[in-house]
Amino acid sequence: MVGSDIGIDLGTASILVYIKGKGVVLKEPSVVAFDRDTNKIKAIGEEARLMLGRTPGNIVAVRPLRQGVISDYTVTEKMIKHFIQKALGKKSFRKPLVSVCVPSGVTEVEKKAVEDATFAAGARDVKIIEEPIAAAIGAGIDISKPCGNMIVDIGGGTSDIAVISLGGSVVSTSIKIAGDDFDEAIVRYMRKKHNLLIGERTAEDIKIKIGTCYPLPQPETIEVRGRNLVTGLPRTITVSSEETEEALREATLQIVEAVHSVLEKTPPELAADVADRGIVLTGGGSLLRGLEELIEEKTGINTMTAEQPMTCVAIGTGKYVEFLAGKRDEEF
Known part of the structure; x- marks a missing residue:
């Protein structure tokens, strides 16, 4: 069958x-x-x-x-x-x-x-x-060749960063900072900055619609509904993409640091391959706007997202x- x-x-x-x-x-x-x-x-x-x-x-x-x-x-x-x-x-x-x-x-x-x-x-x-x-096979990389490819797979619960060569990972790390943590960071920020309590799903909506980790040329805004912690009543406020950048800064920088630490441990020949071929982002978390630019700015290596990162x-x-x-x- x-x-x-x-x-x-x-x-x-x-x-x-x-x-x-x-x-x-x-x-x-x-x-x-x-x-x-x-x-x-x-x-x-x-x-x-x-x-x-x-x-x-x-x-x-x-x-x-x-x-x-x-x-x-x-x-x-x-x-x-x-x-x-x-x-x-x-x-x-x-x-x-x-x-x-x-x-x-x-x-x-x-x-x-x-x-x-x-x-x-x-x-x-x-x-x-x-x-x-x-993730590397799914992104269309031929992993059986003896050359280094760097994959950053940002999922919901974990981010996996690895340099792959000859069908196996040479250096890899997995950190428990990913999409869910972006949501939590937004929830925390809204509570601290606006005294507004929002749920996980609302936070995810904000992240998908206007979330960014790199300044956008044109700031965007969205209306957010939640519960005001002072009065205890429902309230609507307007949030801008600049605020999401501030909210997500800590989480995204931890991912960048993990990429950095993997590059530090990579053998020089493979590091040269990565510098040449670039870094490939996969996973749903890589859809966050500005990640490519952020990683590129911090590492100086060309970064691109796979065609269908989710699948x-x-x-x-x-x-x-x-x-x-x-x-x-x-x-x-």
Whole structure:
């Protein structure tokens, strides 16, 4: 049966499923809503995301993956099962071969947890890949050549930075500063500067619409609704893109510093390749405006974002299975 090889990008913010020959067939937020009283799952994915911060007492909407690591095992297992079934349809009799990607800094125990959850969700075999390698394959870089490529993959919970050569990462680091932290920084800033309490989803909206980490030629504004902490009543204020730059400064500079530290540890030959070929940004967090300019200004290296940064890792995870299959064919 064709198409039973699956690649899963198990992200903190969203889960993408890639099927061999079909491409990315599913992209849903990694949120699960379940009823506390009966312990039954109410909704998974987009449906559950809409419930975040809006649920009554007995229903909880949670993200079972925090910073790229499984924080709630049983819920994650059910979620993976749901997505595998949804992607393959009910017709598949043969269990799929699943490759899953994890952040580059995870421990053996955390890797094992992902592997066990995927087996329990009905996989025939599980391959674990490191995120930067999957991102590089998905961005269309030929990783098997002996030359250095630098990938900065900014997801929801973690940012992975690696220099890749000959199919493996030479120097890599994973920091727990990413898209979610951008949202939190905006929430904190609004509370401190405007005495306004806003939710995660509103913060994300601000980030997507006017968020920037480098001064824009033309400042933009957006109306934000939240709760005034002084009066306790709902209130609307106008926020400018300049303010988001101030709010996000600390988080984005930590990413730039991580890029810097990886470059410091890179062997000179590969560093020369990176200076020549540039830095490639992938992941949803790389869509934040001004990141390219910021990294370029601080490192002096040409920086570009991959064509479809959101789906790079998922495509790479799926292609990795084909990459391995190619190797298997050569062996026999």
